[in-house]
Amino acid sequence: MVNETTQSAAGRAWTETDVVYVDQPELTMSERLYLPQVFGGMKTTLRHMFKMRLRKEKVVQYPEQKRQLRKEIYRGVHRLNRDDQGRVACVACFMCETACPAHCIHIEGVESPWPDREKYPIKFDIDELRCIYCGMCEEACPVDAIELTPEYHLVGSSRDEMIFDKEKLLMVYDRTKDEKPRKNPMITGY
Amino acid sequence: MAKIIVDGREIECRERIPVLYAALEAGWDIPHYCYHPGLDVVASCRLCLMEMKMPHPKTKEMDWSPKLLPSCQTPVKDGMEVRFNSDRVRDNRRDCMEYYLLNHPLDCPVCDQAGECWLQDYSRKFGEATSQMVEAKNVNPKKDVGSKTLLYQDRCVMCSRCVRFCDEIAGTGELGIVNRGSKSEIDVFPGVPLENELQGNVVDICPVGALLDKDFLMDQRVWFLKSSDSVCPGCSTGCAIHVDHNRDQVWRLKPRFNPGVNDWWMCDEGRFGWKYIHDERRLDRLVVRRGAEIEYPDWSALDEIARIRFGTVVKDDGEEKVAGVLSPFMACEEAWLLARFIREIAPKATLVMGPVPTEGEDKLFPQNNGDSAKFTIRSEKCPNRRGIEMILKNAGGPSVSFEDFVKKAGQSEFAAAWVVGGYPGEWVTKEFASSLAKVKMVFAQDLFSSPLTEAAEVVIPSCSWAERSGCFVNHEGKIQPFEAAIAPLEGCQRDGNYLFALSGESGLYNASRVRAMMAEVMPEFGKLHVPPSLPKHAH
DSSP states (O other): OOOOBBBBBTSOOOGGOOOOOOOOOOOOHHHHHHHHHHHHHHHHHHHHHHHHHHHHHOOOOTTOOOOOOOTTTTOOOOOEEEEEETTBOOOOHHHHHHHHHOOEEEEEEEEOOSSSSSSEEEEEETTTOOOOOOOOHHHOOOOOEEEOOSSOOOOOOTGGGEEEEEEEEHHHHHHHHHTTTOTTTTOOOO | OOEEEETEEEEOTTTBBBHHHHOOOOOOOOSSSSOOOTTTOOOOOSSSSEEEEETTTTTTEEEEEEEOOOOTTSBBTTTTTEEEEHHEEEEEEEEHHHHHHHHHOOOOEEEEEETHHHHHHHHHHSSSSSSOOOOOOOOEEEOOOBBBBEEEEGGGGOOOHHHHIIIIIIOOOOOOSOOOOOGEEEOTTTTTOOOOOTTTTHHHOOSSEEEETTTTTTTTTTOOEEEEEEOOOOSOEEEEEEEEEEEEEEEEEEEOOTTTTTTTTOOHHHTTTTGGGTTTOOSOOOOOEEEEEEEEOGGHHHHHHHOOOOHHHHHOOOOOEEEEEEOOOOOOHHHHHHHHHHHHHHHEEEEEEEEBBBSOEEEEEEESSSSSEEEEESBOOSHHHHHHHHHHHHHHOOOHHHHHHHHHHTTTSEEEEEEOOOOOSSSOOHHHHHTTTTSEEEEEEEEOOOOOHHSSEEEEOOOOOGGGGGGOOOOOOOOOEEOSOOOTTTTTTOHHHHHHHTTTTTTTOOOOHHHHHHHHHHHGGGGGGOOOOTTTTOO
């Protein structure tokens, strides 16, 4: 059997005539000096340095000063919402885990102790280092239990610390619920 | 073979099967809930209705029937013409699907069946997106029908498959339909829970999420599971099964269609009897004892260790002092490789088959019923006694029964023995343990630590069947292959791998390659029993 990779799209094997050799073009005198390019770059830098208007508008003295965010749509640290009774709103349906392209969500569902609910997560871990903050989990959630918050100060001194468990995610909700209220607190159940 | 015309296309099919099954086999996707090829036909779900050409009562001309007919209840007849692609059939399916969803809670996100649910599939393919229902839905609490099964009545479509299964296959008839019309529901009689030994099957045949397995409840979403074709090692019936696993963890076993062996079913003992695979007490490293010293060598050293140590015994004590105990839990390939290795080192060595565990008598189903058996749980609780017997016969030379081996070993007739275990439970008896003390050198290949592994000079951790590949020979002599589902436990190696290297072969162990080598000396192994797959849209 002929290995597929050695075959062209037409189905026959590669021959020497199929290969085109491309030589690297010779550098001109000014290109070999590099200096014109260096000064070209410096020109842009200096232009930005002395543009006062740009500095006033865009530059933020972080961390004393914080950027203005559009809180409704900013995709920062996740949170797990609570329902109107203060319980975790998640029903452990694994839709976010299924939708997650980075495989950063790990859930363990068990039978819930409440009569109006079938299932709830006993464990809900998000690896914030693995997450790519795409917001697919938020979109997949049928009960709007997982949401991305405007929080972006995400620091930790170890990898373990950056794996947010259920309690930590609920704490993020308690912290951010005034800033960004839960989208649709009416839907509970399942 | 009969020839029938479906949707204008002529198909050939077996005689006397329902039109529904003939169409399914020919590739049609005909929705059906109540029809199951292993159960009686009740034609109650009305999803598979079709139009058929029949003579007009007055003019005697062939024309389409004025009413729709259930295709599951109509046997094929040579020359008949039916159609499923008419508007009347499509309208019927759509209306039926709307009816099925009237009281359905639509709790797919938390339903364990989601992903393998025929209500989901059919409503997507044949149903409508909206419901005209304005009244409140019937709410029915979930019922604990048995120790292993849970019934979510509001998800039920009343196909009565579970009821028929308990009547016809299990023969115990615990489940029944109570009440009538839209109030009808599945239930058990008071004080008589669903406790037959085949109850796991009602979960499999339930086309929706009404009957669920307590063992698997809320563990995993089914779309995360990968499925491997395997054979149940629980008894000598050799049920074909699917091992459903995710991230090297087995989550559940499901029966695989295997006509003539287990048909569509499997017993609960096999279904829930795999937990030992993930037992924390399993042996997980190669141990070599030199007197009081304990070493943990690399797997690549095993080949040399075995050859040197067995070679020394053969030189000092003679060939006939070597014995090999092959376990009926080994795959044929592994047993053959080991037998060949022992025979190569010591041609006059004694080969023994390990103890064959038995429990009570064969259990025939349906119970309490004079009918012929539709399912059997064998008393022989190991998968491969026949296979090991075939290999011992082929290997020739001295071979004794396990009892004789224990007796002879007790009389110090053996100086070296390679003992294979692999039993899910405790199997080393006191007599065996005391006779092992008389054997100078023991190689123990087993799953769990036992008096055997304590007495052994070399302890080789074995793998469970889900981690190995090979074939088992069932009680009828059917040679059934099974594939490895999960990676071996960390620290272990697939038994085939080191036995393959040990017998002097190069390259990786591949069960089919070893089988081809075996077929040269044992032509029986050239022909495997591989069951046909179910039609794509059948369930």
